[in-house]
Amino acid sequence: MLDYLARSLTDHPDAVAVEAVPTRGGTRLSLQVDPGDMGRVIGRRGRVAQAIRTLVRAAGASEGRDVSVDIVD
Secondary structure, X not given: OHHHHHHHHOOOHHHOXXXXXXXXXXXXXXXXXXXHHHHHHHOHHHHHHHHHHHHHHHHHXXXXXXXXXXXXX
């Protein structure tokens, strides 16, 4: 889901990379995008980033998983 959302938001969808790292509490997803698309993914005052985190957390919760998203430079 995170990959789909990020590719839909960016101008360079081929530069999107998602890495899943298991943690004790669940899974941490690291999102990396082209530097030119960073503003589009974060949004004004971080609203887009917060919406992405909320959607991914809800999708994970529906499967019984705790998922967090980090946006990496």
